[in-house]
Amino acid sequence: MPKVLISDKMDPQAAQIFRDRGVEVDEITGLKPDELKKIIGEYDGLAIRSSTKVTKEIIDAATNLKVIGRAGIGVDNVDIPYASAKGVVVMNTPFGNSITTAEHAIALMFALARQLPEADASTQAGKWEKNRFMGVEVTNKTLGLIGAGNIGSIVASRALGLRMKVAAFDPFLTPERAIEIGVEKVTLDELLARADFITLHTPLTDQTRNILSRENLAKTKKGVRIINCARGGLIDEAALKDGLESGHIGGAALDVFAVEPATESPLFGAPNFISTPHLGASTNEAQVNVALQVADQLSDYLLTGGVTNALNVPSLSAEEAPKVRPYLALAEKLGSLVGQLAHDNLTNIAIEVEGAAAELNIKPITGAVLAGLMRRYTDTVNMVNAPYLAKERGIDVREVRHEREGDYHTLLRVTVATTRGARSVAGTLLGNANPRLVEIFGIKIEADLDGNMLYINNNDAPGFIGAVGGILGAANINIGTFHLGRREAGGEAVLLLSVDEEVPQEQMQQIEKLHNVRLVRALKF
Numbered sequence: 001m002p003k004v005l006i007s008d009k010m011d012p013q014a015a016q017i018f019r020d021r022g023v024e025v026d027e028i029t030g031l032k033p034d035e036l037k038k039i040i041g042e043y044d045g046l047a048i049r050s051s052t053k054v055t056k057e058i059i060d061a062a063t064n065l066k067v068i069g070r071a072g073i074g075v076d077n078v079d080i081p082y083a084s085a086k087g088v089v090v091m092n093t094p095f096g097n098s099i100t101t102a103e104h105a106i107a108l109m110f111a112l113a114r115q116l117p118e119a120d121a122s123t124q125a126g127k128w129e130k131n132r133f134m135g136v137e138v139t140n141k142t143l144g145l146i147g148a149g150n151i152g153s154i155v156a157s158r159a160l161g162l163r164m165k166v167a168a169f170d171p172f173l174t175p176e177r178a179i180e181i182g183v184e185k186v187t188l189d190e191l192l193a194r195a196d197f198i199t200l201h202t203p204l205t206d207q208t209r210n211i212l213s214r215e216n217l218a219k220t221k222k223g224v225r226i227i228n229c230a231r232g233g234l235i236d237e238a239a240l241k242d243g244l245e246s247g248h249i250g251g252a253a254l255d256v257f258a259v260e261p262a263t264e265s266p267l268f269g270a271p272n273f274i275s276t277p278h279l280g281a282s283t284n285e286a287q288v289n290v291a292l293q294v295a296d297q298l299s300d301y302l303l304t305g306g307v308t309n310a311l312n313v314p315s316l317s318a319e320e321a322p323k324v325r326p327y328l329a330l331a332e333k334l335g336s337l338v339g340q341l342a343h344d345n346l347t348n349i350a351i352e353v354e355g356a357a358a359e360l361n362i363k364p365i366t367g368a369v370l371a372g373l374m375r376r377y378t379d380t381v382n383m384v385n386a387p388y389l390a391k392e393r394g395i396d397v398r399e400v401r402h403e404r405e406g407d408y409h410t411l412l413r414v415t416v417a418t419t420r421g422a423r424s425v426a427g428t429l430l431g432n433a434n435p436r437l438v439e440i441f442g443i444k445i446e447a448d449l450d451g452n453m454l455y456i457n458n459n460d461a462p463g464f465i466g467a468v469g470g471i472l473g474a475a476n477i478n479i480g481t482f483h484l485g486r487r488e489a490g491g492e493a494v495l496l497l498s499v500d501e502e503v504p505q506e507q508m509q510q511i512e513k514l515h516n517v518r519l520v521r522a523l524k525f
Contacts, residue, residue, distance in 0.1 A: 002066075002302040003042060007031055008049035010071055010291040017295035023302060037061040045298045047071065054078040059086050069298040071290040072097060072281060074231070075311060084312040085389075087382040091297050091310050094150060096290035097281035102154035104280045105199050105229045108253035112197075112225045113138055115251075117274050136196075139163045144195025145183065146211060147202030147230065148173045153181045155199060167191050170202075192219040197227065204231035214239035223250035229280040232256040237267055244270040255280050307364070313384050314363030324360055327412065328368040328383070330427050330435035333449040333525055334414045335372025337437070338425050340523050341455065342418050346395055349373065349416050354402035356410035356432075362399050369414055370397065408438065440494055445485030447496045453523040454503055459516040460486045460493040468495065471510045477503060492518075 003024040006015060010027075018025035028039070033053065040046065040062040047069045048054065054068055056079050068078055070092040083090050111117060114135035122129050143159045145152050148170040156166045160182050168183040169191045178185040188211075191198070198220070202208045212226070212235040220226075226249060228235055237258055243249035244267075251272035257265060260278060267273050281290070293309075300306035306321045307313055331351075338349075351366050367383035374381040374389045381389060390397060408428040415424035426439040427449075437447045441457075458464060465484070472479060478500040486493035503522055512520045 002044040004045035004047060004298055004302070005040065005043040006047045007036065007052045008047075008071075009051075010047065010049065010294075011288045013288065014047065014071070014291040014295040017292060018299060021299040021303065023299050033058065040065065045069065045302055047294050047298060048077070050074065050077055052077065054083070056082045059083055059088065062088070067091065067298055067301045069093075069294040071294040080312055081388075085385050087385040089301060089307065089310050089384055090312050091294070091301070091308065093290040093293040093297070094309055096293045097283075097286035098151050098154055100283045100286035101229055101280040102151050102158060104255060104276075105151075105155050105201070105227050106158050108227045108229065108255065108274060108276070109138065109143075109197055109199065109225070111274055112227070112251040112253050112272070115272070118272075138197070140165070141196040142167055142194050144191040144198040145169070146188070146191065146198065146200045146234075148178070148181065148183060149201065151230075152199075152201035155201060156181050156183050164197075167194060188216070189219060192216055193221060195221060195224060197225045199227040200230045200234050202230055202234065204233045209233055210236050212236065212240070214242075217243050217249065220249065222248055225249075225251040225253075227253045229255040232258040232260060232262075237265065241266050241270045244273055313367065314361055320361065324364055326429050326433050326435065327357060327360065327365050330412055330429060331365045331368035331414075332372040332383075333435055334412060334425050334427050334437070335369035336375055336525060337372075337440070337449060337523065338414050338416050338423065339373040339376040341425075341441075341521055342416050342423050346373075346416050346418070348396040348398065349390075349414065350398045350400060352400040352402060352411075352413040352415070354404060354406050354411045354413075355408060357412055358401045358403060362401060365412065366397065366399055373414075373416075411438075413439075437496075440485070440496070443485040443487055443492065443494045445483055445494050445496060447483035448481065448498070449523075449525045451480075451498055451525060452500070452502050453496060453498050453525065454511075455519075455521040455523055456495040456497075456511065456517065457519040458493050458495065458514075459518070460488075460490050461516045464493075464514070464516055465495070467514055468497075468511060471507055471514075472499065472503070475504065475507050477501060477507065 001022060001024050004018055006025060006027045007029060009029050015025050015027055036058055040058060041064060044064055045067045046065060049071050054077060059082055065088050067089040068083060073092055073094050075090060075092055078090055080090050115133045119133045140163060142165045145156055145166055145168040148168040159166050166183040167186045169186055169188045173185055175185060214236050217239050240252055244252060253274040255276045256278055297308045300308060304321050305325055351369050353362055367386055370386035370390050371381050371383045374386045411426055411428050413424055413426040415422050423441055427435055427437050430436050437449055480498040480500060483496040508520055508522060
């Protein structure tokens with residue numbers, strides 16, 4: 001039974017989901033790093049929020065860890081590259097608090113438009129400064145959306161309901177999607193020049209860091225009001241303060257800061273500035289939603305192999321997993337076969353799918369091929385860290401999807417470049433479930449890849465099979481299966497046989513000395 005640790009406080013329904021689905025769970029919160037290191041090795045899964053810091057040291061101590069689940073969007077507290085290198089899947093729950101965060105952005109927009117916090121403080125101080133607080137309507141104003149993903153599109157729908165015009169800057173926003181969500185796709189400079197309100201909904205990356213820099217803030221429309229409920233670091237906070245004090249920026253509302261907790265900030269006390277302590281996801285509904293989602297996602301992965309909202313491996317739903325899983329076994333075996341036979345310094349690999357396989361998500365299949373291939377270098381590889389290990393070794397990976405009809409209802413081909421030219425192996429599924437080799441280096445041959453095997457490349461000649469059988473029989477080595485293939489009579493041939501035990505080096509050398517032998521390799525699957 002898989003075992004999960006919940007190390008941050010979550011809704012108790014999350015633990016119950018684990019138990020109901022047959023996953024053992026411990027709820028131990030408030031652990032210090034050293035305390036977590038002592039116990040993390042017991043667990044297959046780790047469910048966290050923002051308090052637990054999953055560092056390199058924690059991951060090294062997590063010898064059985066397979067998956068980390070973050071109840072929420074941000075994963076700044078997880079060393080994702082190192083988790084990937086160790087083969088640990090990292091998931092988040094990006095949709096559980098989307099509505100809550102979008103609503104908070106709209107609330108802050110209204111608070112800026114009508115100066116609500118200042119008006120409240122003034123009124124409760126016994127003043128009645130009705131003429132001091134002159135707000136603006138949002139109707140017919142232009143909302144500039146930086147980031148039009150899940151949360152951004154929800155903000156857009158709410159703004160359109162308020163009869164606002166919405167212009168969006170997002171490099172990944174297609175013209176078709178822009179039409180679908182009712183926004184105008186614009187450049188960043190166009191947005192800055194036109195927007196009456198700007199709201200940010202983008203992750204913090206090298207491309208988005210300080211996207212509202214001093215230079216870009218200077219390009220904004222005079223009197224613009226800026227809202228950030230996404231990530232600290234998207235705005236140059238010192239430049240924002242200068243803009244507020246000069247009056248060029250009409251107001252700003254930040255729920256996130258470059259340094260958090262933001263107990264100090266140059267923005268505190270600036271005119272027309274509103275701040276909240278990272279409340280974007282803080283509603284009862286959102287906290288329940290993300291807790292339930294992370295429990296379901298971790299359970300899916302540990303019990304069925306379903307991958308949802310993963311940040312370092314292609315997502316594969318619990319419904320997709322049963323369809324793809326047989327291909328993963330086939331892919332890993334083919335990757336292992338070509339890795340064991342092609343002993344050159346491989347520089348590139350192509351993974352091709354056709355037939356039924358072409359209709360599937362190819363990314364997990366690629367990961368499985370690379371996992372099989374990379375076992376020639378390390379025994380700690382899996383489909384999560386294999387792409388990273390391949391990249392480290394400078395292996396170029398190419399994926400090809402064929403729509404053509406072939407000899408098989410489904411086919412997976414793996415090709416590598418060697419000094420002897422391209423070398424490829426291909427396989428299919430029997431009954432959509434059982435992996436089977438159908439071609440090796442251009443020679444048709446059908447075989448199961450399992451256990452200890454012997455690969456012999458030879459010239460087709462009478463008596464050869466008997467000679468091989470005689471050597472193995474004399475050594476009391478039992479042959480399980482015998483598979484033959486050849487290009488033409490008397491030409492290049494392949495013999496692939498399974499044996500009940502590993503063939504000793506003495507017998508390998510005897511086979512190598514046989515007349516017509518080109519190559520002999522011991523294989524293990």
